[in-house]
Amino acid sequence: xxxxxxxxxxxxxxxxxxxxxxxxxxxxxxxxxxxxxxxxxxxxxxxxxxxxxxxxxxxxxxxxxxxxxxxxxxxxxxxxxxxxxxxxxxxxxxxxxxxxxxxxxxxxxxxxxxxxxxxxxxxxxxxxxxxxxxxxxxxxxxxxxxxxxxxxxxxxxxxxxxxxxxxxxxxxxxxxxxxxxxxxxxxxxxxxxxxxxxxxxxxxxxxxxxxxxxxxxxxxxxxxxxxx
Amino acid sequence: xxxxxxxxxxxxxxxxxxxxxxxxxxxxxxxxxxxxxxxxxxxxxxxxxxxxxxxxxxxxxxxxxxxxxxxxxxxxxxxxxxxxxxxxxxxxxxxxxxxxxxxxxxxxxxxxxxxxxxxxxxxxxxxxxxxxxxxxxxxxxxxxxxxxxxxxxxxxxxxxxxxxxxxxxxxxxxxxxxxxxxxxxxxxxxxxxxxxxxxxxxxxxxxxxxxxxxxxxxxxxxxxxxxx
Numbered sequence: 001x002x003x004x005x006x007x008x009x010x011x012x013x014x015x016x017x018x019x020x021x022x023x024x025x026x027x028x029x030x031x032x033x034x035x036x037x038x039x040x041x042x043x044x045x046x047x048x049x050x051x052x053x054x055x056x057x058x059x060x061x062x063x064x065x066x067x068x069x070x071x072x073x074x075x076x077x078x079x080x081x082x083x084x085x086x087x088x089x090x091x092x093x094x095x096x097x098x099x100x101x102x103x104x105x106x107x108x109x110x111x112x113x114x115x116x117x118x119x120x121x122x123x124x125x126x127x128x129x130x131x132x133x134x135x136x137x138x139x140x141x142x143x144x145x146x147x148x149x150x151x152x153x154x155x156x157x158x159x160x161x162x163x164x165x166x167x168x169x170x171x172x173x174x175x176x177x178x179x180x181x182x183x184x185x186x187x188x189x190x191x192x193x194x195x196x197x198x199x200x201x202x203x204x205x206x207x208x209x210x211x212x213x214x215x216x217x218x219x220x221x222x223x224x225x226x227x228x
Numbered sequence: 229x230x231x232x233x234x235x236x237x238x239x240x241x242x243x244x245x246x247x248x249x250x251x252x253x254x255x256x257x258x259x260x261x262x263x264x265x266x267x268x269x270x271x272x273x274x275x276x277x278x279x280x281x282x283x284x285x286x287x288x289x290x291x292x293x294x295x296x297x298x299x300x301x302x303x304x305x306x307x308x309x310x311x312x313x314x315x316x317x318x319x320x321x322x323x324x325x326x327x328x329x330x331x332x333x334x335x336x337x338x339x340x341x342x343x344x345x346x347x348x349x350x351x352x353x354x355x356x357x358x359x360x361x362x363x364x365x366x367x368x369x370x371x372x373x374x375x376x377x378x379x380x381x382x383x384x385x386x387x388x389x390x391x392x393x394x395x396x397x398x399x400x401x402x403x404x405x406x407x408x409x410x411x412x413x414x415x416x417x418x419x420x421x422x423x424x425x426x427x428x429x430x431x432x433x434x435x436x437x438x439x440x441x442x443x444x445x446x447x448x449x450x451x452x453x454x455x456x
Contacts (some may be wrong), residue, residue, distance in 0.1 A: 053442040071299040170401045177394055214281040
């Protein structure tokens with residue numbers, strides 16, 4: 001029974017990593033569409049989205065079945081709880097990638113516009129997601145902490161892009177609609193980095209049984225914090 | 229033991245509803261700040277955010293303890309799984325309200341600008357959240373379905389606001405920065421409506437054991453869909 005359960009947990013982990021890999025592909029293809037101004041990438045993004053959505057349903061279902069059948073405690077339970085949350089975050093990463101691709105399709109039909117720090121933002125966001133998933137796969141708390149630290153860099157790049165585009169729009173009213181679109185893409189990438197941060201926080205909780213979110217409220221909280 | 233468990237579930241439900249009520253207050257205060265151009269509301273929003281964050285930590289902890297101690301199955305397990313997800317969504321609703329208030333503080337210092345359909349968007353988003361929480365409290369599937377239907381209205385209002393502001397910015401370059409801010413507030417409200425939709429979907433799953441997300445993938449999925 002125990003060995004069967006371990007195999008089930010391994011299978012769960014595998015599905016999440018597969019879903020995460022698809023999300024990474026989606027991000028890269030969506031931004032490629034924007035940068036190369038090539039609508040052809042949309043089909044791939046949409047195909048991957050369907051696979052991500054299917055995994056989203058399956059993983060939730062697997063998690064509840066594992067709890068109901070095996071009544072896990074301590075670390076196993078924290079793994080399943082983390083899986084439930086990471087599953088939600090990944091599905092939303094997929095949504096953000098679709099948004100980027102859809103905005104990109106609109107931009108392809110318009111004159112060229114500066115993309116600010118978008119290329120660097122993709123590198124940071126996709127890198128954070130990749131490392132958050134690696135930290136989950138290996139239970140690597142140090143890597144998870146590093147992912148969380150990198151979120152500030154993404155916020156800085158977003159503000160920079162935001163300012164650059166606003167200046168451009170102020171000089172050239174014909175660029176307003178397109179400038180807005182680039183800003184929205186920057187926001188999508190920032191949100192992907194936020195989801196990667198959430199995943200990293202879940203990994204730390206999963207490994208240490210310690211909730212590191214909301215540090216100020218953590219100290220003030222009446223209740224206990226860990227289910228160790 | 230069973231009666232004790234029922235009391236614990238009731239307590240969990242109560243905490244979530246309290247958290248939801250705080251989020252509703254946050255939304256109304258944040259938008260009041262924007263509409264009345266009165267920074268004084270920021271303190272209240274920040275106070276409530278701390279309470280919401282505290283509940284966020286507590287509720288996750290309570291859910292894991294309930295699973296570990298009582299090994300729930302079927303409906304009880306679905307309730308706890310729904311609580312875990314609704315907890316995440318509510319915390320993010322709180323974040324969106326804080327974003328609105330912070331953008332509002334910036335807008336207060338600038339000349340007045342048109343707010344498009346923002347007042348109507350608040351009504352719709354806050355109404356959806358309230359009804360999603362009521363549907364959770366009463367296990368009311370019909371109300372949950374109605375919440376999901378209303379999300380289209382919010383999307384329509386957001387697009388309308390977006391277009392109105394872009395036109396304004398095209399006519400008046402001095403309004404670009406402020407126009408951008410109003411558009412970002414509209415996005416925050418749209419996201420609050422999305423979270424309300426997520427909550428309504430969780431309620432339907434909780435009550436019926438039926439996952440209604442991603443209907444296209446639902447049919448194509450290899451796996452079973454319900455843990456009934």
